[in-house]
Amino acid sequence: MQHHTKIFSDVPNSAVDWRAKVDFREHATGCPWHDCKTFLRDVGLRPTRQRLLLGWVLFSKGNRHVTADMLYDEALAARIPVSLATIYNTLHQFTQAGLLREISATGGRAYFDTNPSEHHHFLVEDEDVVMDIPEGGHELLVDKVPDAPEGYEIERVDVVVRLRRSGEQIR
Amino acid sequence: MQHHTKIFSDVPNSAVDWRAKVDFREHATGCPWHDCKTFLRDVGLRPTRQRLLLGWVLFSKGNRHVTADMLYDEALAARIPVSLATIYNTLHQFTQAGLLREISATGGRAYFDTNPSEHHHFLVEDEDVVMDIPEGGHELLVDKVPDAPEGYEIERVDVVVRLRRSGEQIR
């Protein structure tokens, strides 16, 4: 809870934006609160105060990469009464509902991406920085996916391009 | 320390095998102990009892993916007197020396691959299974790497193909 990941690329992707999702809904009224409620219900989650508010905090700022304690701090800053346990619950429930995507990264903390569509990441491990690989990075990067072994099927392909500051030694 | 990752693909890759490395050395004598000692010295690590024995345990069984506690259990089973702290030290020192490679995976534990060359992994998260993507998987998979952002350069590209058992629902 001391130092936070800097996000230096917030590639917008309105297709998976909370507000966009809400707007595309059949019975959208235009009222953010009402729509969010309906939307939460649709993904099978009761629209409780915390989920509504955390959803708002998460999805109202474009695509981002958050950790549990980042979201916790934001929630506190926004005067949302919420416990850390609920933060974790909510992040996992949203992930399960397909609203978030967990990022493959080494290291203690789990990152959640508010853009759950198939795309990949740059990672600067030493600096705790995660950023999207921009535009077309997915198609560009993964050309041919290998067959899954017997009895398994591919769920998704994650690509992490690790970066270091230019000129640094390989240590 | 309770349940362990099953490895179901130990793709052999003698180029990065400890024994092979030792054999390729200039002054290899054929005596595993002597050669390992020399080899450790070459990568800048004092050939202590623990490093020698852990190196042997790690690299004498083909390529594998181990966690700290797996290695700890193996060491205990092999009657190697070692502490968990030393296991962590050794794993990191070996990784830094290029003998091991850490695998990008979500979840608490860190996996170390005894094959440090550029290659990628299948991952079955629910079952704690890691396996190599076989033969040519690297060239096949990553076709075109994006440019690194200003001020950074690419250190490496990790691809993780997540699997689930066939026929399972997306949950």
Place this chain on the structure above:
DNA sequence: ATCCTTGCAAAACGTTTGCACCTCA
């Protein structure tokens, strides 16, 4: 009224650290 959700504190987990002791060269 019922089930689900939340908050809190405590525990679990993997990992790291501090320091005294020991070992290798």
Place this chain on the structure above:
DNA sequence: TGAGGTGCAAACGTTTTGCAAGGAT
């Protein structure tokens, strides 16, 4: 002998859990 490796236990940060109280339908 001196630099550095090791062991132990305690600290750490993140995440999970158990249970009582609160909220949604």
